[in-house]
Amino acid sequence: MYSHPAVIQLHHTDAAGILFFGHLFMLAHDAYQAGMAVLGLDLRRILDEGTYLLPIVHAEADFKAPLRVGDAIDIRVTVERLGQGSFTLAYDFVPATGDVAATARTVHAAMAPGGGAMALPDELRAALAGRP
Amino acid sequence: MYSHPAVIQLHHTDAAGILFFGHLFMLAHDAYQAGMAVLGLDLRRILDEGTYLLPIVHAEADFKAPLRVGDAIDIRVTVERLGQGSFTLAYDFVPATGDVAATARTVHAAMAPGGGAMALPDELRAALAGRP
Amino acid sequence: MYSHPAVIQLHHTDAAGILFFGHLFMLAHDAYQAGMAVLGLDLRRILDEGTYLLPIVHAEADFKAPLRVGDAIDIRVTVERLGQGSFTLAYDFVPATGDVAATARTVHAAMAPGGGAMALPDELRAALAGRP
Amino acid sequence: MYSHPAVIQLHHTDAAGILFFGHLFMLAHDAYQAGMAVLGLDLRRILDEGTYLLPIVHAEADFKAPLRVGDAIDIRVTVERLGQGSFTLAYDFVPATGDVAATARTVHAAMAPGGGAMALPDELRAALAGRP
Numbered sequence: 318m319y320s321h322p323a324v325i326q327l328h329h330t331d332a333a334g335i336l337f338f339g340h341l342f343m344l345a346h347d348a349y350q351a352g353m354a355v356l357g358l359d360l361r362r363i364l365d366e367g368t369y370l371l372p373i374v375h376a377e378a379d380f381k382a383p384l385r386v387g388d389a390i391d392i393r394v395t396v397e398r399l400g401q402g403s404f405t406l407a408y409d410f411v412p413a414t415g416d417v418a419a420t421a422r423t424v425h426a427a428m429a430p431g432g433g434a435m436a437l438p439d440e441l442r443a444a445l446a447g448r449p
Numbered sequence: 450m451y452s453h454p455a456v457i458q459l460h461h462t463d464a465a466g467i468l469f470f471g472h473l474f475m476l477a478h479d480a481y482q483a484g485m486a487v488l489g490l491d492l493r494r495i496l497d498e499g500t501y502l503l504p505i506v507h508a509e510a511d512f513k514a515p516l517r518v519g520d521a522i523d524i525r526v527t528v529e530r531l532g533q534g535s536f537t538l539a540y541d542f543v544p545a546t547g548d549v550a551a552t553a554r555t556v557h558a559a560m561a562p563g564g565g566a567m568a569l570p571d572e573l574r575a576a577l578a579g580r581p
Numbered sequence: 582m583y584s585h586p587a588v589i590q591l592h593h594t595d596a597a598g599i600l601f602f603g604h605l606f607m608l609a610h611d612a613y614q615a616g617m618a619v620l621g622l623d624l625r626r627i628l629d630e631g632t633y634l635l636p637i638v639h640a641e642a643d644f645k646a647p648l649r650v651g652d653a654i655d656i657r658v659t660v661e662r663l664g665q666g667s668f669t670l671a672y673d674f675v676p677a678t679g680d681v682a683a684t685a686r687t688v689h690a691a692m693a694p695g696g697g698a699m700a701l702p703d704e705l706r707a708a709l710a711g712r713p
Numbered sequence: 714m715y716s717h718p719a720v721i722q723l724h725h726t727d728a729a730g731i732l733f734f735g736h737l738f739m740l741a742h743d744a745y746q747a748g749m750a751v752l753g754l755d756l757r758r759i760l761d762e763g764t765y766l767l768p769i770v771h772a773e774a775d776f777k778a779p780l781r782v783g784d785a786i787d788i789r790v791t792v793e794r795l796g797q798g799s800f801t802l803a804y805d806f807v808p809a810t811g812d813v814a815a816t817a818r819t820v821h822a823a824m825a826p827g828g829g830a831m832a833l834p835d836e837l838r839a840a841l842a843g844r845p
Contacts, residue, residue: 330463338636338637380640482650493651496728506776506777508734511770519624601723
């Protein structure tokens with residue numbers, strides 16, 4: 318779907334000297350937001366229009382190698398699953414060595430502004446369908 | 450106005466082993482949010498009612514001694530200035546030693562939901578007036 | 582193992598008006614850090630001594646109901662698994678309603694300072710064994 | 714000194730719908746870290762070598778216009794002051810409209826690893842001198 322460059326910032330690290338695990342989810346979301354914008358699905362517009370919400374209902378990550386301040390990484394986002402009312406994105410965090418340092422997964426569910434589940438909006442389905 | 454206990458969390462620190470300066474502003478805001486709630490000024494209610502906004506228009510901090518993961522601190526908030534359309538809060542960050550490790554200051558301006566400046570709402574003025 | 586009170590802060594929320602999913606992991610870690618301290622396992626001491634590291638190698642969360650600014654929650658941490666070289670903690674995030682709003686899980690692996698896997702240190706095993 | 718592009722991410726915003734003020738300092742530091750790297754002053758190398766530290770001893774920001782999710786901004790960093798033992802950086806946050814939305818300032822002091830003040834290291838002085 319999208320490849321997003323990022324650099325590990327000092328405030329992503331902690332006193333153990335490496336990326337604090339929670340910040341990986343922020344970085345994943347940065348890549349998601351950028352990829353959606355490229356597909357014409359600006360989060361800002363979706364929020365402003367208010368016809369549907371896309372809350373993340375599940376998130377997970379696996380950490381394979383430490384990331385340190387200044388590391389340049391490529392965040393590779395793929396559409397792993399496109400369901401009736403939700404979709405799943407997978408993320409590989411790849412530093413310059415080429416070895417995946419971490420992976421993540423987020424599940425996004427379509428919700429009506431009032432709160433109930435709904436089918437994925439057409440614009441979303443069309444944009445994500447057929448994406449690798 | 451209020452004294453708020455906090456503990457420096459691992460994700461507040463960075464690879465230099467001490468509090469990342471930017472997180473001090475998050476901690477200051479935690480103390481502000483808690484102090485406001487005690488005065489009957491829940492940020493949630495203010496946001497939900499939408500009759501006024503209270504954006505922070507200025508923030509500053511001075512760092513005198515390093516704070517480390519696990520440090521228990523007391524954040525002492527005082528009303529430094531209560532103006533016509535804004536107020537200023539001052540914060541002392543005091544660890545167990547009693548020596549102030551950092552200070553901060555935030556200026557909050559009353560704004561109409563549409564965007565223009567407005568006088569401080571009565572409930573806010575009444576709650577903050579006479580506070581030390 | 583431990584029950585940790587928290588309040589959803591304004592900076593935990595995003596423009597959709599609810600907790601940004603990534604911040605749940607910060608809150609989970611706050612509860613972990615506090616629970617470890619109660620067991621005599623201060624993260625600060627572990628980092629300073631440097632005889633072992635405890636990187637999080639897996640993290641996941643499920644979001645069942647939105648959390649909003651000002652929500653008071655109880656984070657209930659349990660030891661789900663105590664393995665040879667790693668342990669798993671489970672977290673329930675319980676607001677005042679009593680209905681679990683989110684759950685999380687973190688897997689912590691013991692590592693030698695040089696980088697290789699190692700058995701869980703005795704102090705850790707002793708402290709966590711028999712904990713609910 | 715340096716101009717750094719950034720996009721306001723969803724997790725930079727809060728339930729009031731705009732950038733949470735504290736995150737501006739994270740963005741300022743991102744620009745600082747990138748600018749230093751361009752000058753050959755990688756924070757990673759400075760931390761690893763451990764011959765000096767550069768703690769931020771003062772930070773401040775003024776907020777002139779709201780920033781929203783998806784806003785593309787240019788962070789323009791200038792060396793405002795190059796002192797004996799510290800230097801001051803100034804930041805303009807400029808969205809596509811060209812009107813400065815926020816400004817910030819950080820003061821960085823040179824410290825010996827043991828903790829005392831020291832003169833700015835030569836490599837730092839040489840890199841920053843004459844920078845606009």
